Amino acid sequence: MRRRLILQILIIGAALVGLLAPFGSTGTVAQKASPSGKTLAGIAIEEYQQRRERLMELVPEGIVLLSGKTEEEDSEVEQKFRQRSYFMYLTGVEIPGAILALIPKGYGPEKVREVLFLPPRNPARERWTGPKVGPEEAVSEFGVQRALPTTAFENELSKMLERAQVIYTVVPSGPSAPFSRERAFIERFRQGVEVRDVRPLLAELRRIKSPAELALLREAVRITAEAHREVARALRPGMFEYELEALVMATFLRNGARRAGFPPIIGSGPNSTILHYQANRRLIAAGDLVVVDIGAEYEYYTADITRTYPASGRFTDRQRQIYALVLGAQKAAEAAFRPGQTTMRELQEVARRFLRESPLRSRDGQTLDRFFIHGLGHYVGLDVHDVGDYSKPLVPGVVITIEPGIYLPDEQIGVRIEDMYLVTETGLVKLSAHIPSAPEEVERWMARRTTR
Numbered sequence: 519m520r521r522r523l524i525l526q527i528l529i530i531g532a533a534l535v536g537l538l539a540p541f542g543s544t545g546t547v548a549q550k551a552s553p554s555g556k557t558l559a560g561i562a563i564e565e566y567q568q569r570r571e572r573l574m575e576l577v578p579e580g581i582v583l584l585s586g587k588t589e590e591e592d593s594e595v596e597q598k599f600r601q602r603s604y605f606m607y608l609t610g611v612e613i614p615g616a617i618l619a620l621i622p623k624g625y626g627p628e629k630v631r632e633v634l635f636l637p638p639r640n641p642a643r644e645r646w647t648g649p650k651v652g653p654e655e656a657v658s659e660f661g662v663q664r665a666l667p668t669t670a671f672e673n674e675l676s677k678m679l680e681r682a683q684v685i686y687t688v689v690p691s692g693p694s695a696p697f698s699r700e701r702a703f704i705e706r707f708r709q710g711v712e713v714r715d716v717r718p719l720l721a722e723l724r725r726i727k728s729p730a731e732l733a734l735l736r737e738a739v740r741i742t743a744e745a746h747r748e749v750a751r752a753l754r755p756g757m758f759e760y761e762l763e764a765l766v767m768a769t770f771l772r773n774g775a776r777r778a779g780f781p782p783i784i785g786s787g788p789n790s791t792i793l794h795y796q797a798n799r800r801l802i803a804a805g806d807l808v809v810v811d812i813g814a815e816y817e818y819y820t821a822d823i824t825r826t827y828p829a830s831g832r833f834t835d836r837q838r839q840i841y842a843l844v845l846g847a848q849k850a851a852e853a854a855f856r857p858g859q860t861t862m863r864e865l866q867e868v869a870r871r872f873l874r875e876s877p878l879r880s881r882d883g884q885t886l887d888r889f890f891i892h893g894l895g896h897y898v899g900l901d902v903h904d905v906g907d908y909s910k911p912l913v914p915g916v917v918i919t920i921e922p923g924i925y926l927p928d929e930q931i932g933v934r935i936e937d938m939y940l941v942t943e944t945g946l947v948k949l950s951a952h953i954p955s956a957p958e959e960v961e962r963w964m965a966r967r968t969t970r
């Protein structure tokens with residue numbers, strides 16, 4: 519339920535020289551999948567090659583230009599580097615300042631079809647940040663056809679453009695787009711060349727997850743389930759919300775997650791009714807409900823799973839009624855699902871109707887669907903709110919959340935239950951099914967709490 523900037527602007531050509539940042543470790547989950555034995559962030563380099571090939575098939579008449587993330591220029595303190603999701607999807611490369619060019623028709627005497635531009639190596643800098651892959655090593659390390667220093671980019675680009683009529687890239691959008699460096703760059707090359715947005719094409723590729731991606735997502739779910747178990751065992755009145763946040767983050771990192779896929783939401787009492795509550799500063803009181811909406815990011819794939827806990831270990835009657843209704847809405851959506859036919863919007867309508875038909879009311883007599891104030895779910899993947907068209911039927915290979923919620927501020931009752939599902943040929947597979955969600959199961963889970 520958090521709105522992240524999932525479609526961050528990709529740069530083409532801007533900031534050709536970036537500082538070098540840590541080159542990420544490779545994972546263990548999907549390493550078997552690579553004939554060459556080489557993986558980048560848990561995905562075989564052959565799979566990255568296939569992704570680039572599939573994109574090139576979609577744009578035979580054009581070229582694709584994508585820029586990776588550069589180092590934050592206005593940040594006082596170095597941040598951990600996270601590659602932009604679109605760039606990561608096509609390359610697995612985590613070197614700041616990289617640029618990818620795909621030329622389906624090929625260019626130059628060798629008819630090269632893919633070029634990765636990397637900042638030249640900087641030995642003095644590497645004393646600080648560790649050895650980096652430079653253009654010389656990139657062909658073997660990353661499985662790209664050709665690698666060149668970013669200093670050669672403009673020169674090469676004019677050769678690539680000789681036979682292409684269309685540039686596919688991430689076209690900046692939003693209020694600041696006209697002032698962006700990306701826009702200025704596009705304008706320079708606009709003469710005689712059409713610029714189109716590559717995002718819809720990439721979003722459709724990213725919507726369907728490969729077996730290797732699913733393995734990483736399952737690991738992210740496993741780690742997130744661990745964190746929920748720790749929360750259920752530790753939670754009691756008199757704790758601060760941030761103590762649970764600390765437990766969650768420790769569990770993520772201890773289990774090999776790179777980071778949280780989004781800031782953990784630990785909302786108790788009145789905060790349980792604030793959808794994107796992230797301050798996590800409140801002292802938890804007896805009788806509170808505590809919404810815990812968390813997701814570990816394993817390699818680049820994030821989980822997103824919410825449970826709502828009674829701080830005292832038992833739901834009150836009213837809390838239990840609301841909780842059961844939310845759970846019922848989730849089950850109604852599950853039951854209505856038909857692979858390859860149902861859309862997210864239809865599921866949403868099923869859940870809404872379920873809430874509307876309940877005899878339960880708010881204090882002022884309204885039906886409770888009026889207090890389900892967000893969408894029922896979303897795709898999950900490289901981004902927590904992953905890309906993909908929501909008007910399309912949910913086909914095998916997509917991974918979604920189903921997360922109904924009811925928020926009653928004047929009763930300090932907020933309940934959200936969120937699980938992750940893989941769509942298969944036969945229906946939904948609930949990836950987070952092993953995390954208790956029935957009210958009595960949650961209470962039993964919490965009853966094993968350690969006493970202090």
Ligand SMILES: [Mn+2]
Binds near residue numbers: 919
């Ligand atoms: Mn979510």
